[in-house]
Amino acid sequence: MDEALRPREREQEARFAALLEALRANAAQRDLAGGHAAAEKQHIADAGLLTLAVPREFGGQFGGNGVRWSEVYATIRAIARVDSALAHLLGFQYLQVASIELWGSPAQRADWLQGTVEHRWWWGNAVNPLDTRLVAQPDGAGGWRLHGRKGFCSGTYGSQMMTVSAHDPATGNPVFAVVPTARAGITVHDDWDPIGQRQTDSGTVSFDNVEVRAAEVLQRPDTPRATLRTLVSQGVLMNLFVGLAQGALEEARAWVLANGRPWVNAGVSHVTDDPYLQQRFGEMRVQSLAAAVLADRAAALLDGAWDEGEALGAATRAEVSLAISEAKIVAHRAALEAGEQLFEACGARATGAALALDRFWRNARVHTLHDPLDYRLRDVGRHVLTRELPEPTLYT
The missing domain is CATH 1.10.540.10 (Acyl-CoA dehydrogenase/oxidase, N-terminal domain)
Structure with missing residues (x-):
């Protein structure tokens, strides 16, 4: 160095x-x-x-x-x-x-x-082609006018710029663009109130005859490289889950060391000698470690695919997608399990509302609902049986 x-x-x-x-x-x-x-x-x-x-x-x-x-x-x-x-x-x-x-x-x-x-x-995100309530109408000069609403717009509140997707009813295709968040006709609503992930600024954005200039329209190429955006986004979620699993483990350890007591039937004088507590922490560690290793493997494959640039082929891209699904499945489960096992390890006193230790499970539960786990398992299982690689979609 x-x-x-x-x-x-x-x-x-x-x-x-x-x-x-x-x-x-x-x-x-x-x-x-x-x-x-x-x-x-x-x-x-x-x-x-x-x-x-x-x-x-x-x-x-x-x-x-x-x-x-x-x-x-x-x-x-x-x-x-x-x-x-x-x-x-x-x-x-x-x-x-x-x-x-x-x-x-x-x-x-x-x-x-x-x-x-x-x-x-x-930057805020108002890109969700499945939500077709936001309609784009051509303005005759290569630009568009946007009318409607968009939900789950992460990061838009407090942002200066945003990416947006709208539905073109004439073609059925999405229109992608970049606009300043403060542009006339855009209203970012502070209406995000879920059980977890409560500070992601992910509320609704409404658009009232919002101008999109021709120079602001994004042209999504029909290439494997262009579809890496989906894999980048799934990598973000995958690593959120890994971090949640690791964070729950760290918080549980800190709580037990500071406040824990061995169970009355444990036959030991110090909480860290309780064999069942040791087993519980061992399980949490193995699950979070497995998630981290698979996530690191997937990230390394994404790095390699990204480096190929426009030469990236569909098969290589699909292999990265499969690796991300494999890692995300394990990370999904690890985050939810760690958020639950935290309380088994820490006991009743850790349920005090002011501690908000349940935030690890709540945050994981909200975000793991982003797309169904069953469909990722189907993709992985199908590959095992037939060697078929996943096709690019909005989530894979």
Whole structure:
């Protein structure tokens, strides 16, 4: 390593460690309160994390000898251990950046990716082609007018820019674009109130005759590389689950060491000598470790596919998709199981509402409903039996 880089890297590591500690310190209180985490989002921006996925040619940190998806996902996972809602926000920031990198023209990429670095934009997500309530009407000049609503718009509240998909009723196809969040006719509703992931700013956005200029329309190429956006997004979710499993394990350990007592029939004097407690922590560790290893494998395969650029073939892309499904299945289960086993390990006193230790299970439960586990298992099982690889879809 270049010695001149060491002080800078140490400074970045120190800022990141301080950020994690700050997020962990008030995560329970913020989870109970819900709403918009403006101060914490500012801390994330100040830590230099908004541009992690922006290519180096535009002033960011991604590509070349810099950051790869493996490092991006490691960052998301580390934040998810202490606050999966804000890890979700940051992960979707990276997803919108990847969307522009994959679907944008050279001029669009230069404009919006450099703008992300120069203006420290937070990006919101209003891309969900399954939600066809938002309608696009051509304006006759290569642009569109948007009318309707979009739900589950992660990160839009408090954002400066957003990606959006709308339904073209004339063709039945989606229209993808980038618009400033403050554009006339856009209203971001603060109506996100789920049982978990309560600070992801994922409410509804309404569009009233919103202008989309021709230069703002994204042209999604019909290539395997263009479909990597789906895999980037699934990698974000996969690593949220891994982080949740690891975070639940860490919180359970900390609680037991500080407050635990051996069960009356254990025959030991110290809680850490309780054999059944040891077994429980062993199970949690094995599950979270298996999820992490498979997630790392999938990220490495994504790195390789990304590096192929436009030469990426459909078969290689499908192999990455399969690996992500395999990892996501295990991570899905590990996150839910760890959130449940936390209480078996910690006991009744850990159920105090102010502690909000149930947030690990609640956050995992909300996010693991993003797409059905059964269909991922079907894809994996079909591949085992027939060697058939998954086709690109909105979720694979």
